Amino acid sequence: MTTTTGHWDSVIVPANFSINAVACLRSLAPRDVHTIVVSEHDDVPAFASKYCNEKVLMPSPYDNFPAYKESLLALATRPDVRTVVPTREMDAYILSKYREEFAEHVTVGWPTFDSLRTAQDGKELAEVAERLDIPVPKTETLDEVTDWDRKLIAKQRYSLLAEDYVDFLEPGTCEGRMDPIYLESGSEPDTDAIIDEMLGHVPITQEIVKGVEYSFRALYDHGEPVATSLRRQLRGKTYAGGMSVFREMTHDPEVEELGERLLTHLDWHGLASVQFIKDHESGEFYFLEINPRIWASVLLDVRAGADYPYNYWLMTQGRTDEIDPGYEEGVATHLLAGELQYLWSVVRHNYPNVDKPSIRTATWEVASSIYEHPHFDFVSLDDPRPFAQGILNTLSRGR
Secondary structure: OOOOOOOOOEEEEEOOOOOHHHHHHHHHHHHOOEEEEEEOOOOOHHHHOOOOOEEEEOOOOOOOHHHHHHHHHHHHOOOOEEEEOOOOHHHHHHHHHOHHHHHOOOOOOOOOHHHHHHHOEHHHHHHHHHHOOOOOOOEEEHHHOOOOOOOEEEEOOEOOEOOOOOOOOOOOOOEOOOOOEEOOOOOOOOHHHHHHHOOOOOOEEEEOOOEEEEEEEEEEEOOEEEEEEEEEEEEEEEOOEEEEEEEEEEOOHHHHHHHHHHHHHOOOOEEEEEEEEEEOOOOOEEEEEEEOOOOOOHHHHHHOOOOHHHHHHHHHOOOHHHOOOOOOOOOEEEOHHHHHHHHHHHHHOOOOOOOOOOHHHHHHHHHHHHHHOOOEOOOOOOOOHHHHHHHHHHHHHOO
16 A cells, blocks of 8 residues: 655545546546555556556455445545545445545535435436436336336346345445346246346346447536537447447437436436437437446547546536537547457357347457547557556456
């Protein structure tokens, strides 16, 4: 653990094995913001970045939630620390749940706990969206489903399992997000087995909408949008979808209005990405979920001119008037490791109710898109070590 202070303004950036923490460092450190990376792992890519000014090892929030919270709060009391960037669902949960305690020491850039609870509960959030006349795929808890002839997906109800959401966890522990389960249509599944796979909580089910996924990204200041952008997903990490690995910046007033309507209703404060899917047949946008943190593909926005890590810093430092809300359409980037995951899914996996491309078609699409848009999120000649660390982690631990 590095314990150093100085005459500078510092930001705490929690990190796991996602690239979003690295994106924050590459945005903030060159602007003379002292970056403090915290993690329970000693081999996260962010620790390898040349823009990581300080490294702090923390207890695992999943194994010892109270110890992690107290360690994060203790670091926030340092006189040089100005704010914390929510990079994970867990950190958004902790910062919102203990908002008043953190607000005594740093500037708050995250929502109230009431807003966050709604955003992290897939069932409640779907009901809120419906009341706002925002289209939502039919959403039910698994134990409410009676019609199994539809194309359904079972998803974790809560963005993470914590004591405020479920009552069966060991004291002081929590659990992260689990992969969704694509259900075979036409027959009732073993619901008990699905609940067991979801660690004992009853998940939600949603009707599958075939189409293109969109992500409305936003930085809000107490219910008012400060900067927004829109990403269209061109390829996910599997042929069924999932995290985007090839995407581009775009504009669409219809879905942008839907995203703003929802976040404004929640009186949102801070960063969020609101996920939608555009139905191939009807052209209608359906709301899926909210991620109450900085998103994994934020380097796409930064490349297009929407520098959310720096905009977040400006807002929390009372410099909102310096934020440029514009960005360039048509900019596209790849997550190289994710493209390999996509091809692997074509070779190895079969998802019910999802059309599977041939490996030849999939390989050609990946190769041609990389040729046309040779821009990558993780790979950087200026800062190569995080990518190298990511490769080592993948080879050694499958991360």
